Amino acid sequence: MNDLNTQITAELSRLGADLVGFGDLTELPPEVRHNMPVGISFGICVPREIVRGIAEAPTLEFWDYYHSGQDDLAQLAEMSAQFLHSLGLTAVPITKENVKFVGPLRSELPLKTLATLAGLGWIGKCALLATERFGTAIWFGGILTDAPLTTSAPITESKCGDCNVCTQRCPGGAASGLLWNAGLDRDDFFDAQKCAAAGRERANAYLGIDYPLCGRCIAVCPRTRRYLEGGE
Numbered sequence: 001m002n003d004l005n006t007q008i009t010a011e012l013s014r015l016g017a018d019l020v021g022f023g024d025l026t027e028l029p030p031e032v033r034h035n036m037p038v039g040i041s042f043g044i045c046v047p048r049e050i051v052r053g054i055a056e057a058p059t060l061e062f063w064d065y066y067h068s069g070q071d072d073l074a075q076l077a078e079m080s081a082q083f084l085h086s087l088g089l090t091a092v093p094i095t096k097e098n099v100k101f102v103g104p105l106r107s108e109l110p111l112k113t114l115a116t117l118a119g120l121g122w123i124g125k126c127a128l129l130a131t132e133r134f135g136t137a138i139w140f141g142g143i144l145t146d147a148p149l150t151t152s153a154p155i156t157e158s159k160c161g162d163c164n165v166c167t168q169r170c171p172g173g174a175a176s177g178l179l180w181n182a183g184l185d186r187d188d189f190f191d192a193q194k195c196a197a198a199g200r201e202r203a204n205a206y207l208g209i210d211y212p213l214c215g216r217c218i219a220v221c222p223r224t225r226r227y228l229e230g231g232e
Contacts, residue, residue, distance in 0.1 A: 004087075008020070012042050015076050016076060017043065017076060019133065019138065020040070021115065021118030022039070022041075022118055022151045022152060023038065023115075023117030024038065024154070025037055025038060025039045033109065036092060036146055037146060038144070039144055040118070040142060040143040040145060041114045041141075042080075043140045044076070046069070046134075046218070049061075051227075052228060055220060056216070058199075058207060062215055074096070076141055077093035077094055077141045077142065077143055078095060080093070089147045093143050105196060106192070111129075114140070114142045115129050115140050118154070119153055121155060123186075124160050125163075125166055125177060125178070125189065125190070126175045126190065126217035127180075130221065131223070135222070136166075136221045136224050137218055137227055156181060156182035157179070157181050158179040160180075165220050166216075170216070171214060171216060172195050172197060173191075174192070175189070175191075176189050176190065177189075195212070195214070197212070198214060
């Protein structure tokens with residue numbers, strides 16, 4: 001890691017990021033990455049008390065944090081991009097204005113893909129980004145940049161092994177149980193439409209909210225359970 005990596009990591013951590021990584025994007029089509037060669041991925045963990053509450057059903061606390069967390073990630077991306085601009089570098093925050101959707105529930109450059117390229121985690125069987133430190137209880141944001149950064153080796157294979165806890169507990173039966181790898185399309189192992197339909201049904205039933213919200217796969221993941229056991 002060079003001095004600029006250290007400087008950017010320190011700034012993102014100061015702004016609230018819990019994980020930061022740097023990925024080489026040059027193998028992706030230029031138009032997908034806004035012609036930027038490097039992606040900065042950062043994550044904010046979901047508080048333990050909120051995760052503990054959603055093992056059986058979505059909660060209002062989770063609903064509120066979901067929206068505030070997405071706002072925090074967008075603000076963090078914009079502030080970090082401004083920081084890079086102040087250093088004379090080009091930076092594109094991955095916010096709603098800069099995301100291109102190429103199908104239902106599918107963006108051109110998913111933030112989870114950026115995180116795997118930055119070596120921060122892998123895609124689990126329920127299509128969540130899984131990490132060693134926080135399990136799946138973490139949400140990601142990102143920045144595209146031309147900064148001369150040292151990048152990490154990408155993670156290209158799942159570390160879930162034969163664990164099928166999230167697959168078995170998914171209310172929508174959305175996960176096939178296949179292990180992810182970098183060459184596998186999401187639709188080949190996970191049905192996002194089934195996930196969204198089950199989440200909407202559960203949010204309506206438990207909260208009276210017409211929105212796809214569930215979260216059970218986050219709470220039951222064994223790696224998330226280890227994060228929850230880490231204390232308050």
